[in-house]
Amino acid sequence: MSRERSIRGKVALAGVGESAYYKRGGAPDAEFKLGLQAILAACDDAGIDPREIDGFASYSNDSNDPARFAAALGLPELRFANMVWGGGGGGGSGAIGNAAAAIAAGYADCVVVYRALAQGQNYRFGQGNFPSKVAGESAHWVPYGIMSPAQMFAMRTTRLMHEHGIDRSTLRAVSMASYHHAQNNPRAVMHGRPLDAASYDESRWIVEPFRLFDCCLENDGAAAVVLVPAERAHDLQQKPVYLLGTTQGSEYRAGAGVHNNPDYATSSFKTLAPRLYAMAGVQPSDVDVVQSYENFTGGVVMSLIEHGFCSYESANEALAFENLIAPDGGLPINTSGGNLAECYMHGLELIVEAVRQVRGSSPNPVTDAEVSLVSSGPMVSNATNLIVGAESTL
Amino acid sequence: MSDSPSILPLGLPEPVPQPDGLDAPYWEGVRRHELLVQRCNACRGWQWGPEWICHHCLSFDIGWDSVVGEARIFSWERVWHPVHPGLSGAVPYTVLLVEFPESGGIRMVGNLVGDPEQDVPIGATVLPAFEDHDGAEPPFTLVQWKLA
Ligand SMILES: [Zn+2]
Numbered sequence A: 001m002s003r004e005r006s007i008r009g010k011v012a013l014a015g016v017g018e019s020a021y022y023k024r025g026g027a028p029d030a031e032f033k034l035g036l037q038a039i040l041a042a043c044d045d046a047g048i049d050p051r052e053i054d055g056f057a058s059y060s061n062d063s064n065d066p067a068r069f070a071a072a073l074g075l076p077e078l079r080f081a082n083m084v085w086g087g088g089g090g091g092g093s094g095a096i097g098n099a100a101a102a103i104a105a106g107y108a109d110c111v112v113v114y115r116a117l118a119q120g121q122n123y124r125f126g127q128g129n130f131p132s133k134v135a136g137e138s139a140h141w142v143p144y145g146i147m148s149p150a151q152m153f154a155m156r157t158t159r160l161m162h163e164h165g166i167d168r169s170t171l172r173a174v175s176m177a178s179y180h181h182a183q184n185n186p187r188a189v190m191h192g193r194p195l196d197a198a199s200y201d202e203s204r205w206i207v208e209p210f211r212l213f214d215c216c217l218e219n220d221g222a223a224a225v226v227l228v229p230a231e232r233a234h235d236l237q238q239k240p241v242y243l244l245g246t247t248q249g250s251e252y253r254a255g256a257g258v259h260n261n262p263d264y265a266t267s268s269f270k271t272l273a274p275r276l277y278a279m280a281g282v283q284p285s286d287v288d289v290v291q292s293y294e295n296f297t298g299g300v301v302m303s304l305i306e307h308g309f310c311s312y313e314s315a316n317e318a319l320a321f322e323n324l325i326a327p328d329g330g331l332p333i334n335t336s337g338g339n340l341a342e343c344y345m346h347g348l349e350l351i352v353e354a355v356r357q358v359r360g361s362s363p364n365p366v367t368d369a370e371v372s373l374v375s376s377g378p379m380v381s382n383a384t385n386l387i388v389g390a391e392s393t394l
Numbered sequence B: 001m002s003d004s005p006s007i008l009p010l011g012l013p014e015p016v017p018q019p020d021g022l023d024a025p026y027w028e029g030v031r032r033h034e035l036l037v038q039r040c041n042a043c044r045g046w047q048w049g050p051e052w053i054c055h056h057c058l059s060f061d062i063g064w065d066s067v068v069g070e071a072r073i074f075s076w077e078r079v080w081h082p083v084h085p086g087l088s089g090a091v092p093y094t095v096l097l098v099e100f101p102e103s104g105g106i107r108m109v110g111n112l113v114g115d116p117e118q119d120v121p122i123g124a125t126v127l128p129a130f131e132d133h134d135g136a137e138p139p140f141t142l143v144q145w146k147l148a
Helices: A031-046 A066-072 A088-105 A149-164 A168-182 A197-202 A230-235 A272-280 A297-306 A348-359 B024-031
Strands: A011-018 A055-058 A080-083 A111-118 A205-208 A219-229 A242-249 A289-292 A371-376 A383-389 B036-040 B062-066 B071-079 B093-100 B106-111 B125-133 B140-147
Touching: A011 A031, A011 A088, A011 A230, A011 A242, A011 A348, A031 A066, A031 A111, A031 A219, A055 A066, A055 A088, A080 A088, A088 A111, A088 A219, A088 A242, A088 A348, A088 A371, A088 A383, A111 A348, A149 A205, A149 A297, A149 B071, A149 B093, A168 A197, A168 A297, A219 A230, A219 A348, A242 A272, A272 A383, A289 A297, A289 A348, A348 A371, A348 A383, B024 B036, B024 B062, B024 B140, B071 B125, B106 B140
Parallel strands: A055 A080, A055 A111, A289 A371
Antiparallel strands: A011 A219, A111 A219, A205 B071, A242 A383, A371 A383, B036 B062, B071 B093, B093 B106, B125 B140
């Protein structure tokens, strides 16, 4: 990969913000208003006048139109509006990548990535949202009772456990790490709701091999990130955090229909992770803290392995609870509580947290964190990921 | 109505052929209790799910052929939390992902026939069980799987 065609160091994540996070149905405000709150919070965090925004990027068919945001905010001009194609929450890091690319290419100067999602106001992801007649690819699995995301991804995790001997206790450790971190995060929906091993083990099955606590939440809220050219970061009010690399995509025939993707028990990061590290100029051992999108715990295990933090053989030991928590674990993950315990903001809250780790303002700070990795949307296509770093990493 | 009881209750979303005709031979085949999948007339490669082009050789000349060889359990899940109102009294149920090693390794989804809490041995051979829904409009047939 040509270094001239890399995004490395060219763009800064200058501001991050969120609305209050709510349980599903708990938001007192409309989804669009939550989005406005997050955008203004991110601008305020950066020290940027919201009227400077000239572009938007989002993902997963966010229903809040960027032109409406531009009009509502009285923006003088909209220069860029972009949506990552497909993949649900897998598009989160990709939306950052697209916003950064727009800045690097000169399309726009101040691009906001947002995700607003009020599952209490719109349809719930966890429910079967299918009509009485189904046609096309889904006709080959919906009538057999595969209707929810958990049901779509459980068989991949069964296969992971079968092929590679991944223990149930490893899935449990991922869940417990998120809940542990949420206890220090007042924003977290599960703040004040700790999870111990016994409670996990006693929780009900959703779809084997997933218990209740293996599954992400359904929430109401919004999050936003403001991106500017790197050279502007010094003039703003936060410690600069730079995009070191980001990739999108998936492996050979990941999108083959009816569960026919040849490499089945994969998070779809096997081809992305090497490209990400090459672009960012770091290795897995250089990464200080990881935000790994939890739709379901099995996908987190796949993603951590495919990003080179452990092997299939070492996963059950390397992904023990004590190793996954800040500040003392060797591989701290999902340090705000993530999709399992902070808020299911479709993974944009993970990118907010990755930035806060580099600034030292995480609710669970990793000491001297300089290199911070996010993987968005395991087991989907597109999957996307990114690495951000401190000034010292440039 | 169906001669044989269905594994899952009636009232779930019902499959219909894709309006553009891509998977019509599959749905017509299972009505006759034949399990047809795509097979390329140019390179004889197998393909599933259905697509308009052969991913092996990029020929548009795709035909349909009966699967050959054994079907084996590749993966499974057991659903306890129903997400459709019609399934609230029907849990648990077991979903299988079945592989045809001798038909290009193509895979299909179906339900496991019998006790939904029985052990599900990955790699075990399974046989298709055609589940006719003759009373549906239009009628359709699902393909379920029983341990051989
Ligand atoms: Zn061919």
